[in-house]
Amino acid sequence: DAKTTQPPSMDCAEGRAANLPCNHSTISGNEYVYWYRQIHSQGPQYIIHGLKNNETNEMASLIITEDRKSSTLILPHATLRDTAVYYCIVRGLRANQAGTALIFGKGTTLSVSS
Amino acid sequence: EAGVAQSPRYKIIEKRQSVAFWCNPISGHATLYWYQQILGQGPKLLIQFQNNGVVDDSQLPKDRFSAERLKGVDSTLKIQPAKLEDSAVYLCASSFSGPNTGELFFGEGSRLTVL
Numbered sequence: 170d171a172k173t174t175q176p177p178s179m180d181c182a183e184g185r186a187a188n189l190p191c192n193h194s195t196i197s198g199n200e201y202v203y204w205y206r207q208i209h210s211q212g213p214q215y216i217i218h219g220l221k222n223n224e225t226n227e228m229a230s231l232i233i234t235e236d237r238k239s240s241t242l243i244l245p246h247a248t249l250r251d252t253a254v255y256y257c258i259v260r261g262l263r264a265n266q267a268g269t270a271l272i273f274g275k276g277t278t279l280s281v282s283s
Numbered sequence: 284e285a286g287v288a289q290s291p292r293y294k295i296i297e298k299r300q301s302v303a304f305w306c307n308p309i310s311g312h313a314t315l316y317w318y319q320q321i322l323g324q325g326p327k328l329l330i331q332f333q334n335n336g337v338v339d340d341s342q343l344p345k346d347r348f349s350a351e352r353l354k355g356v357d358s359t360l361k362i363q364p365a366k367l368e369d370s371a372v373y374l375c376a377s378s379f380s381g382p383n384t385g386e387l388f389f390g391e392g393s394r395l396t397v398l
Contacts, residue, residue: 203386212287212374212389213326256325270316270339271387273325 172196173257175277181251183283187244191257194238200261202233203271204242206253213256213273216242247281254278285309287390289375295396301363304393308356308377314338316387317350317360318374326374332358333380365397 174192181187193202203218217224217231219240224231230243244251256276261269288307296302308315313334318326329348331338334355343350347366352358362369372392 205387210391212376212391213387214389215386218386254325270328270331271326272328273318275325 172259172272173274175255175257175274177275178278178280181244181247181279181281183248183281184246187247187251187279187281189242189244189255189257189277189279190239191242192239193257193259196237196259197261200259202231202237202240203258203260204229204231205256205258205271205273206251207256207276208250208253213271216255218260247279249281249283252279252281287375287377287388289373289390289393291393292391293394293396295398296365297398298367299364301361302365302395303362304360304373304375304395306358306360306375306390308358308375309388311379312377312388313355313380314378315352315358316376316378317358318376320372320374320392322371329360362395365395367397370395370397 172195201218201220204216205213207213217226217229219231219233233240254276256273258271290305294302315332317329319329320326329343330340330350332352335352348362350360372394374389374392376387376389378387
Protein backbone atom coordinates (compact mmCIF):
# COMPACT_ATOMS: atom_id res chain seq x y z
CA ASP A 170 0.00 0.00 0.00
CA ALA A 171 1.03 3.58 -0.61
CA LYS A 172 2.62 5.23 2.42
CA THR A 173 1.40 8.72 1.55
CA THR A 174 -1.83 10.72 1.81
CA GLN A 175 -2.72 13.42 -0.70
CA PRO A 176 -5.87 15.44 -1.38
CA PRO A 177 -7.74 13.99 -4.37
CA SER A 178 -7.95 17.28 -6.27
CA MET A 179 -6.80 20.89 -6.29
CA ASP A 180 -7.38 23.93 -8.48
CA CYS A 181 -4.94 26.66 -9.36
CA ALA A 182 -5.11 29.82 -11.46
CA GLU A 183 -2.60 30.13 -14.27
CA GLY A 184 0.45 32.12 -13.21
CA ARG A 185 -0.07 31.48 -9.52
CA ALA A 186 1.93 29.13 -7.33
CA ALA A 187 0.53 25.63 -6.88
CA ASN A 188 1.25 24.10 -3.48
CA LEU A 189 0.57 20.37 -3.33
CA PRO A 190 0.67 18.80 0.14
CA CYS A 191 1.58 15.25 1.07
CA ASN A 192 1.53 13.43 4.39
CA HIS A 193 3.97 10.57 5.00
CA SER A 194 3.91 10.17 8.78
CA THR A 195 5.39 6.62 8.74
CA ILE A 196 8.42 7.48 6.63
CA SER A 197 11.65 5.74 7.66
CA GLY A 198 15.00 7.42 8.09
CA ASN A 199 16.43 6.02 4.85
CA GLU A 200 13.39 6.70 2.68
CA TYR A 201 13.27 9.50 0.15
CA VAL A 202 10.26 11.56 -0.88
CA TYR A 203 9.68 11.49 -4.64
CA TRP A 204 7.24 13.44 -6.76
CA TYR A 205 6.05 12.35 -10.18
CA ARG A 206 3.31 13.67 -12.39
CA GLN A 207 1.23 12.10 -15.12
CA ILE A 208 -0.25 14.15 -17.89
CA HIS A 209 -3.24 12.60 -19.61
CA SER A 210 -2.35 9.62 -21.86
CA GLN A 211 1.34 9.78 -20.98
CA GLY A 212 3.61 7.82 -18.65
CA PRO A 213 4.55 9.32 -15.27
CA GLN A 214 7.31 11.92 -15.34
CA TYR A 215 9.86 12.52 -12.61
CA ILE A 216 9.73 15.96 -10.97
CA ILE A 217 11.96 16.04 -7.91
CA HIS A 218 13.04 14.07 -4.85
CA GLY A 219 14.60 14.76 -1.46
CA LEU A 220 15.65 13.16 1.81
CA LYS A 221 15.46 15.89 4.45
CA ASN A 222 16.70 19.11 2.92
CA ASN A 223 14.59 21.33 0.73
CA GLU A 224 15.27 20.84 -2.96
CA THR A 225 14.76 22.99 -6.04
CA ASN A 226 15.16 22.31 -9.73
CA GLU A 227 13.94 23.87 -12.95
CA MET A 228 10.50 22.34 -12.55
CA ALA A 229 9.61 22.72 -8.89
CA SER A 230 10.61 23.09 -5.26
CA LEU A 231 10.21 20.45 -2.57
CA ILE A 232 9.77 21.52 1.03
CA ILE A 233 10.12 18.74 3.65
CA THR A 234 9.18 19.43 7.25
CA GLU A 235 11.85 19.01 9.90
CA ASP A 236 10.20 15.87 11.30
CA ARG A 237 9.90 14.56 7.69
CA LYS A 238 6.27 13.57 8.24
CA SER A 239 4.98 15.81 5.47
CA SER A 240 6.13 17.71 2.42
CA THR A 241 4.89 20.24 -0.13
CA LEU A 242 5.58 20.37 -3.83
CA ILE A 243 5.60 23.92 -5.15
CA LEU A 244 5.11 24.82 -8.80
CA PRO A 245 6.04 28.53 -8.66
CA HIS A 246 4.15 29.74 -11.74
CA ALA A 247 1.60 27.16 -12.84
CA THR A 248 0.66 26.96 -16.52
CA LEU A 249 -2.12 25.10 -18.30
CA ARG A 250 0.42 22.40 -19.22
CA ASP A 251 0.89 21.63 -15.52
CA THR A 252 -2.62 20.15 -15.39
CA ALA A 253 -1.92 16.53 -14.39
CA VAL A 254 -2.11 13.94 -11.62
CA TYR A 255 0.70 14.49 -9.10
CA TYR A 256 1.99 11.52 -7.11
CA CYS A 257 3.91 11.79 -3.84
CA ILE A 258 5.88 8.58 -3.15
CA VAL A 259 8.25 7.45 -0.42
CA ARG A 260 10.98 5.16 -1.61
CA GLY A 261 13.85 3.40 0.05
CA LEU A 262 17.04 1.92 -1.33
CA ARG A 263 17.75 -1.79 -1.38
CA ALA A 264 21.00 -3.14 -0.03
CA ASN A 265 21.73 -4.62 -3.45
CA GLN A 266 21.52 -1.15 -4.98
CA ALA A 267 18.64 -2.06 -7.25
CA GLY A 268 16.39 0.42 -5.50
CA THR A 269 12.81 -0.26 -4.53
CA ALA A 270 10.09 0.23 -7.07
CA LEU A 271 7.78 3.22 -6.86
CA ILE A 272 4.49 2.43 -5.12
CA PHE A 273 1.85 4.82 -6.44
CA GLY A 274 -1.25 5.97 -4.60
CA LYS A 275 -4.12 7.81 -6.24
CA GLY A 276 -2.34 11.16 -6.32
CA THR A 277 -3.71 14.68 -6.55
CA THR A 278 -5.39 15.86 -9.72
CA LEU A 279 -4.24 19.45 -10.27
CA SER A 280 -6.38 21.54 -12.58
CA VAL A 281 -4.82 24.78 -13.79
CA SER A 282 -7.24 27.22 -15.37
CA SER A 283 -6.86 30.57 -17.12
CA GLU B 284 18.67 10.66 -25.46
CA ALA B 285 16.16 8.06 -26.62
CA GLY B 286 13.42 7.28 -24.12
CA VAL B 287 11.76 4.03 -23.12
CA ALA B 288 10.12 2.46 -26.17
CA GLN B 289 6.98 0.36 -25.94
CA SER B 290 4.85 -1.43 -28.49
CA PRO B 291 2.14 -1.79 -29.48
CA ARG B 292 0.54 1.44 -28.29
CA TYR B 293 -2.95 0.01 -28.55
CA LYS B 294 -4.30 -3.52 -28.59
CA ILE B 295 -7.87 -4.84 -28.62
CA ILE B 296 -8.48 -8.54 -28.01
CA GLU B 297 -11.29 -10.79 -26.89
CA LYS B 298 -11.26 -12.51 -23.52
CA ARG B 299 -9.31 -15.75 -23.38
CA GLN B 300 -7.00 -14.59 -26.17
CA SER B 301 -3.32 -13.88 -25.56
CA VAL B 302 -1.31 -10.68 -25.97
CA ALA B 303 2.31 -9.63 -25.64
CA PHE B 304 3.86 -6.24 -24.98
CA TRP B 305 7.43 -5.27 -25.72
CA CYS B 306 9.70 -2.77 -23.97
CA ASN B 307 13.11 -1.42 -24.87
CA PRO B 308 14.60 0.51 -21.94
CA ILE B 309 17.02 3.41 -22.04
CA SER B 310 20.52 2.25 -22.96
CA GLY B 311 22.59 1.41 -19.90
CA HIS B 312 19.63 1.13 -17.53
CA ALA B 313 19.98 -2.10 -15.57
CA THR B 314 16.61 -1.96 -13.80
CA LEU B 315 13.35 -2.46 -15.66
CA TYR B 316 9.80 -2.32 -14.32
CA TRP B 317 6.37 -3.26 -15.64
CA TYR B 318 3.35 -1.47 -14.18
CA GLN B 319 -0.39 -1.94 -14.76
CA GLN B 320 -2.59 1.16 -14.64
CA ILE B 321 -6.34 0.70 -14.56
CA LEU B 322 -8.42 3.74 -15.48
CA GLY B 323 -8.68 6.19 -12.58
CA GLN B 324 -6.00 4.51 -10.47
CA GLY B 325 -2.28 4.96 -9.95
CA PRO B 326 0.15 2.56 -11.61
CA LYS B 327 0.57 -0.79 -9.87
CA LEU B 328 3.89 -2.62 -9.98
CA LEU B 329 3.77 -6.02 -11.65
CA ILE B 330 7.44 -6.96 -11.84
CA GLN B 331 10.92 -5.50 -11.38
CA PHE B 332 14.06 -6.82 -13.12
CA GLN B 333 17.68 -6.12 -12.29
CA ASN B 334 19.59 -6.99 -15.46
CA ASN B 335 17.95 -10.31 -16.44
CA GLY B 336 17.04 -11.37 -12.90
CA VAL B 337 13.72 -10.83 -11.13
CA VAL B 338 13.89 -8.58 -8.05
CA ASP B 339 10.17 -8.44 -7.22
CA ASP B 340 7.24 -10.22 -8.87
CA SER B 341 5.00 -10.48 -5.83
CA GLN B 342 2.14 -8.60 -7.52
CA LEU B 343 2.30 -10.48 -10.84
CA PRO B 344 -0.71 -12.81 -11.38
CA LYS B 345 1.46 -15.73 -12.36
CA ASP B 346 -1.41 -17.94 -13.49
CA ARG B 347 -1.88 -15.72 -16.54
CA PHE B 348 0.91 -13.15 -16.66
CA SER B 349 4.53 -13.83 -17.51
CA ALA B 350 7.49 -11.57 -18.18
CA GLU B 351 11.04 -12.08 -19.28
CA ARG B 352 14.09 -9.98 -19.89
CA LEU B 353 16.50 -11.98 -21.96
CA LYS B 354 20.06 -10.66 -22.16
CA GLY B 355 19.21 -7.96 -19.65
CA VAL B 356 17.95 -5.43 -22.21
CA ASP B 357 14.54 -5.76 -23.88
CA SER B 358 11.59 -7.19 -22.01
CA THR B 359 8.31 -8.84 -22.95
CA LEU B 360 5.14 -9.02 -20.85
CA LYS B 361 2.61 -11.67 -21.85
CA ILE B 362 -0.98 -12.27 -20.78
CA GLN B 363 -2.58 -15.64 -21.52
CA PRO B 364 -5.53 -16.03 -21.32
CA ALA B 365 -6.75 -12.45 -20.97
CA LYS B 366 -9.69 -11.49 -18.76
CA LEU B 367 -11.96 -8.46 -18.94
CA GLU B 368 -10.30 -7.00 -15.83
CA ASP B 369 -6.92 -6.96 -17.59
CA SER B 370 -8.09 -3.93 -19.58
CA ALA B 371 -5.52 -1.30 -18.59
CA VAL B 372 -2.45 0.61 -19.69
CA TYR B 373 0.76 -1.38 -19.29
CA LEU B 374 3.68 0.90 -18.50
CA CYS B 375 7.34 0.01 -18.78
CA ALA B 376 9.97 2.00 -16.90
CA SER B 377 13.73 1.80 -16.51
CA SER B 378 16.31 3.27 -14.18
CA PHE B 379 20.06 3.34 -13.70
CA SER B 380 21.15 1.28 -10.73
CA GLY B 381 23.80 2.62 -8.44
CA PRO B 382 24.46 3.81 -4.90
CA ASN B 383 22.08 6.73 -5.42
CA THR B 384 19.37 5.03 -7.43
CA GLY B 385 17.71 7.77 -9.34
CA GLU B 386 14.57 8.46 -11.21
CA LEU B 387 12.47 6.07 -13.20
CA PHE B 388 11.88 6.86 -16.85
CA PHE B 389 8.52 5.69 -18.17
CA GLY B 390 7.40 4.81 -21.65
CA GLU B 391 4.09 6.04 -23.05
CA GLY B 392 2.42 2.72 -22.30
CA SER B 393 0.48 0.06 -24.15
CA ARG B 394 -3.29 0.35 -23.83
CA LEU B 395 -5.07 -3.01 -23.73
CA THR B 396 -8.81 -3.41 -24.20
CA VAL B 397 -10.27 -6.86 -23.54
CA LEU B 398 -13.77 -7.41 -24.95
